[in-house]
Amino acid sequence: MGRQFMARCNQCQTEFEVREGGGLDFYLLHCDTCGEEKVIRQEEVMEKIKKQDPAFSFNEKVEAIAGRCHDGHYRIKAKARCPNCQSDDYSAVTDANGEIRMTFYD
Numbered sequence: 854m855g856r857q858f859m860a861r862c863n864q865c866q867t868e869f870e871v872r873e874g875g876g877l878d879f880y881l882l883h884c885d886t887c888g889e890e891k892v893i894r895q896e897e898v899m900e901k902i903k904k905q906d907p908a909f910s911f912n913e914k915v916e917a918i919a920g921r922c923h924d925g926h927y928r929i930k931a932k933a934r935c936p937n938c939q940s941d942d943y944s945a946v947t948d949a950n951g952e953i954r955m956t957f958y959d
Contacts, residue, residue, distance in 0.1 A: 855881060858955040860943040862935035868946060871933040877959040880915055886925025888934025888941070893919055 855874035862869070875881045878895045898915055905914045912929045919927035932941040945953040 855958050856955050857958065858953055859946040860933070861946050862938060862940055863942045863944060864940040865935060865938045867935050867937040869933075869936050869943075871943070871945075873933065880919075880929065882916065882919050882927040882929050883931040883933055884922035884925045885928045885931040887922060887939055888932070888936070889922050889924070889927075890933075891919050891922070891927045 855872060855876050857870065857872045859868055860871045861867070872881060872890065875892075880893045880895065880898065882891045882893065883889065884891075893915065898918055901918050902911075902914050905917065909917070916926065916928055921927070933943075934941050935943060945955070947953055
């Protein structure tokens, strides 16, 4: 299950949308350098994973299928990054009641 929320960069104060985690039929990866997102459908992974070396972990296999970003590597566990300064140091934005508005998805 994934989630989506607004965040504020703790370095430059830019507000941006964060999506974390995949869904029922897809994997969501972020670049470990710039934070760019990449979605890979589960059916694509299942087709290609059979051809990979069994010595690699599942995450390593999915990351190999995702390929490289122009700045770094797509990683399942990489955090989203600020689109302004590329920092991964951010906090969820709260509303007037101090609550985080978060959407969950499958």
